[in-house]
Amino acid sequence: MALLDTVHMLLVFITGLHVSPTLTVILVQFTLPLTTLITQFVHPDGCTKRCCGRQRTPEAETSIDQTSQTLTGWGGLSTEHVLGSVIISLAVLLALCPAIYSIWYPTFFEYADTIPLQTAYNTLLFVSSCIPAAASQLYKEHVFLQYKQPVKADQLNLILSIFQLIFASIISPLVYTLQGFAASSDWPKLYQSSGVSKNVVEGFKCFFGTLDEERAMDGYEDEAICDNSLLLAISHSFSIIAVGVAVDKIINAGATKVMYRGVSAGIIFSTIILFLYDESIPDFSYGPAIDSLNLVCVLLLIIGAEVYHRKSLQDATFETVYQTIDDFYDQE
Numbered sequence: 001m002a003l004l005d006t007v008h009m010l011l012v013f014i015t016g017l018h019v020s021p022t023l024t025v026i027l028v029q030f031t032l033p034l035t036t037l038i039t040q041f042v043h044p045d046g047c048t049k050r051c052c053g054r055q056r057t058p059e060a061e062t063s064i065d066q067t068s069q070t071l072t073g074w075g076g077l078s079t080e081h082v083l084g085s086v087i088i089s090l091a092v093l094l095a096l097c098p099a100i101y102s103i104w105y106p107t108f109f110e111y112a113d114t115i116p117l118q119t120a121y122n123t124l125l126f127v128s129s130c131i132p133a134a135a136s137q138l139y140k141e142h143v144f145l146q147y148k149q150p151v152k153a154d155q156l157n158l159i160l161s162i163f164q165l166i167f168a169s170i171i172s173p174l175v176y177t178l179q180g181f182a183a184s185s186d187w188p189k190l191y192q193s194s195g196v197s198k199n200v201v202e203g204f205k206c207f208f209g210t211l212d213e214e215r216a217m218d219g220y221e222d223e224a225i226c227d228n229s230l231l232l233a234i235s236h237s238f239s240i241i242a243v244g245v246a247v248d249k250i251i252n253a254g255a256t257k258v259m260y261r262g263v264s265a266g267i268i269f270s271t272i273i274l275f276l277y278d279e280s281i282p283d284f285s286y287g288p289a290i291d292s293l294n295l296v297c298v299l300l301l302i303i304g305a306e307v308y309h310r311k312s313l314q315d316a317t318f319e320t321v322y323q324t325i326d327d328f329y330d331q332e
Contacts, residue, residue, distance in 0.1 A: 001143070002163030004136035009164065010171060011129035014178050017222065018122035020284040021274035025267060026095045026297050027127045029088055032308065034134035036077060036085040042138060047074055084308025091300035092127065098290055099123040116283075121182035153248065172196070180221050190221045207233070260309035264302050271298050 016024060040046040074082055099120040106117070144151065173196045180190030191199075202219070205211040206226040216224040250259045275291075278284045 001136050001140055002160045003167050004132040004139065005160065006164045006167040006171060008129045008133040008136065010168065010175055011125060011132075014175060015122040015126040015129070015181070018116075018119050019126045020119070020123075020278060020286075020294075021281075022271060022278050022284075022294050023095055023123065024126070025270050025274060026294065026301055027092060027123070028130065029267075029301055029305070030092045030127055030130040031133045031137070032305075033085040033089040033092070034130050035137055036081060038134055038138055039077065040074070042142070043076060045074070045076060078311045080307050080311040084304045084306075084310075087300055087304030087307060091297040091304060094293060094300070095297040096123065096127065098286070098293065118182045119283075125178075125181065157244070183221055256312060257309075260305070263309070264305050267298065267302055267305065 012028075019027070102117065102120040103124075173193055176193055176196050176199070177188050177191050180187040183190055199220075202211055202215065202224075206216065206224050207229045209226055209229070211224065211226055216226055247259060250256065275294075
């Protein structure tokens with residue numbers, strides 16, 4: 001679990017610098033359709049059992065579970081879940097069209113604001129981070145069902161965070177070169193692995209605002225922006241903790257519908273804020289055509305999220321299995 005979360009985190013952080021902020025709001029939602037897709041391969045009632053000739057249990061052959069209103073052969077999902085996943089996938093694919101077309105047919109944007117190839121390639125790599133995120137989410141559910149023991153969420157999050165830090169320390173030197181991905185024909189030479197140690201030291205200097213300005217400006221292919229780094233990190237950490245506590249309280253109160261409304265409202269709010277932020281970054285100003293496409297994608301995204309969350313997912317339930325106590329009297 002921690003390894004998958006670490007891979008997801010590294011891909012987001014490394015490629016996010018070159019992806020339009022507004023576009024990130026759309027692309028990160030791709031995790032939801034991917035969980036629906038992967039479920040079809042791992043769930044006992046997934047649709048791949050029908051397609052690949054795998055045997056389905058007699059219980060799975062019934063038409064529709066009237067109590068949960070799920071579809072037979074779709075991994076315990078309802079019509080709303082499947083339809084919502086399709087709409088969200090459509091939104092993501094439409095948002096990726098400019099990046100894909102820039103790679104496939106660069107001269108198409110000859111008379112428009114061109115999307116740089118570095119941005120296009122990093123956009124595709126960014127959306128690929130949703131794959132380990134979706135796999136991690138489903139694997140956690142699988143482990144809970146196999147373990148069949150009560151789990152304290154706070155302790156689990158602490159353990160996962162510790163292992164993520166360990167894995168990140170190991171994997172970071174291996175993916176360090178990706179910071180220059182698609183920047184030029186010789187991009188692997190821009191951030192060579194031999195400079196990892198020096199980069200870590202200068203990263204801490206940048207974090208605490210002690211990095212030399214000239215080094216920050218010209219030391220690397222990309223300019224090091226160190227302003228308010230510590231404040232941003234603290235705010236980011238506080239936001240994660242606050243969201244986790246809020247979600248936990250909402251779920252315990254049984255008000256999941258409120259949480260889903262909050263997700264839709266968050267998409268709208270973040271899109272507006274990041275669009276205004278986009279306007280201040282010349283590298284992400286691609287003209288009204290791309291902005292209009294992103295707006296359509298956001299509308300589809302909201303519709304898809306509303307449709308998906310119209311029905312709650314089946315709760316993962318299990319009977320706690322306790323270890324047997326040995327009969328000491330028989331041993332005597």
